[in-house]
Amino acid sequence: MVDVAVIGVGMMKWGELWDKSLRAVFVEAALNAIDDAGVDRIDSMYVGCMSSGLFAGQEHLGALMADYLGVCPIPATRVESACASGGIAFRQGLIEVASGMSEIVLVGGVEKMTDVDGGGATYALSTAADQEYEDYNGVTFPGLYAMMARAHMEKYGTTRKQLSEVSVKNHDNGSKNPNAQYRMKLTVDKVAGAVMVADPLTILDCSPITDGAAAVILCPLETAKKISKKPLVRVSGSGQATDTIALHQRKDRTWLAAAESAAEKAHKMAGVKPSDIDLAEVHDCFTIAEICAIEALGFAEKGKGGSVSENGETAIGGRIPINTSGGLKSKGHPVGATGVAQICEITEQLRGESGERQVKDAKRGLAQNMGGTCASSVVHILEVA
Numbered sequence: 001m002v003d004v005a006v007i008g009v010g011m012m013k014w015g016e017l018w019d020k021s022l023r024a025v026f027v028e029a030a031l032n033a034i035d036d037a038g039v040d041r042i043d044s045m046y047v048g049c050m051s052s053g054l055f056a057g058q059e060h061l062g063a064l065m066a067d068y069l070g071v072c073p074i075p076a077t078r079v080e081s082a083c084a085s086g087g088i089a090f091r092q093g094l095i096e097v098a099s100g101m102s103e104i105v106l107v108g109g110v111e112k113m114t115d116v117d118g119g120g121a122t123y124a125l126s127t128a129a130d131q132e133y134e135d136y137n138g139v140t141f142p143g144l145y146a147m148m149a150r151a152h153m154e155k156y157g158t159t160r161k162q163l164s165e166v167s168v169k170n171h172d173n174g175s176k177n178p179n180a181q182y183r184m185k186l187t188v189d190k191v192a193g194a195v196m197v198a199d200p201l202t203i204l205d206c207s208p209i210t211d212g213a214a215a216v217i218l219c220p221l222e223t224a225k226k227i228s229k230k231p232l233v234r235v236s237g238s239g240q241a242t243d244t245i246a247l248h249q250r251k252d253r254t255w256l257a258a259a260e261s262a263a264e265k266a267h268k269m270a271g272v273k274p275s276d277i278d279l280a281e282v283h284d285c286f287t288i289a290e291i292c293a294i295e296a297l298g299f300a301e302k303g304k305g306g307s308v309s310e311n312g313e314t315a316i317g318g319r320i321p322i323n324t325s326g327g328l329k330s331k332g333h334p335v336g337a338t339g340v341a342q343i344c345e346i347t348e349q350l351r352g353e354s355g356e357r358q359v360k361d362a363k364r365g366l367a368q369n370m371g372g373t374c375a376s377s378v379v380h381i382l383e384v385a
Contacts, residue, residue: 001098005224005385006233008037008217009344014332015181016114017211022056023068026110029213029337030069033106037217038229043102045069045076048089048109049336050371054124056112065108080336082128083285085109087339087369087378090216091238094380097218104223108215109337121209125335128372130246142206142286144247144373146198149288151253153200155303158291160200162306164191166287167204167329169315174326176356181210181332191287205287210332214341221385231351236364237272237381239265245375254303256296258377259283259368263297266379272364274298277381279349279359280320280366281342283374284327290314293368294322297379316357324349324357339369339378346382 010033017025026047034042045066053059062076079089086109093107113121126135129144152158167186174180186204194202224232241261244250250257267273274297282297284290291305299320300308308314314322325331325345328338346365348354363384370377 002100003221004094004097004218004235005221006216006235006343006347006382007219007224007228007230008033008039009347010036010215011179011341011344012213013179014210014212014334018114020211022052022058022110022112023064025112025211025213026065026108027069029215030106030108033215033217038227039104039217042071042074042104042106042217044074044096045071045106045108046089046093047076047078048086048340049078049111050080050082050085051124051127052112054120054127056115081376082371083283083335084339084369084371084376084378085336086214087342087367087380088240090340090343090380091240091378093218094235094238097220103219105218106215107218107340108213109340110213111334111336112211113209113334114211133246133248142198142201145286145288146201147247148253148292148373149200152288152291155254156306158306160192161188162291162310163200163205163287164188165310166284166290167191169309170284170323170327170329173316173324173357174330177326177331180326180330181208182330201286201288207285207328207333210334212332212334212337214337214344216340216343216347232385233347233350233382234385235380236383237266237270239263239269240378241265242376243374245372247373254292256292256370256374256377258374259293259296259370259379262377262379263368266381270381272381276364277320277366278362278364279324280322280368281325281327281345282322282368283338283370284323284329285333287329290322290327297366297368316359321359324354324359339367342367342369343380343382350382350384
């Protein structure tokens, strides 16, 4: 396997993009990535998308996006793994380049979630849970993560204030990100006092419904040295794992076993420890998800994710900055695009291009993306080459 570099990243302003179609959203991000990379061709393409059929009535995305990007007849493949679709599409692109099958690969992620009403969006998202045992009995994802939050609070003493601190921190970071959907700052009291969705989670503990896309360009590191005018970023580690899809089948509702396993594989491949990571983008679909994720990834002791968040260790300037982009909570969560956007953020941080939210002397970053209640998870480690 050859070393692989990220040579181009493409983002766009996320939000309720009423005047843009699914294909237009994807093409905008893809062209931005191609322009950033400075390449004049791509050899292959992967599209991460969770549920375009239910959200936009459109399947067969590989062919559609290749057509409208103007790159036919290259191979183009749609990848689905719920909210981890983008991250796993990135892994597939990484494997293709590392194997030598292709030299320059575009990986994009996209979702257009606002073309249906709230009920339609809830149904589409619910297909990532266990249909027979969870959905049939009326449990939505806010309900499932509320169960995880309540279990964490009762087992470890995690507090309502600690949940709020995650949202406050991520919105502060997102206020500095021009592509974020919600750039307003919050307070602890405002988060805790917002409309209750599923006790103890309020609406401000939950990531929003979002339209958006993100894209990256991958190539062998040796090729990147010849063609790239940007600081070089190498993908040093990759890991993927799965868990039971139904929350009730797990030994511990507070532990993200798939994230832990994926991280162990990525760390082993990269030859590093959690303490060697300078910043991370983690899957904060709900505030409790970030708390559980930083524990599973080794950034906080088991049961201490809440206190680590409360005391500022995960803020920019803290011990391990988490979700400098604003995370899913502030930047938005177009589910198929989220994992690719995490790679964009880490790459820009390692290049020193993140402006007000730049982490000082960032040399190595981690991205963790997951589907459902972490029934699937993927972790990548990137570092300055």
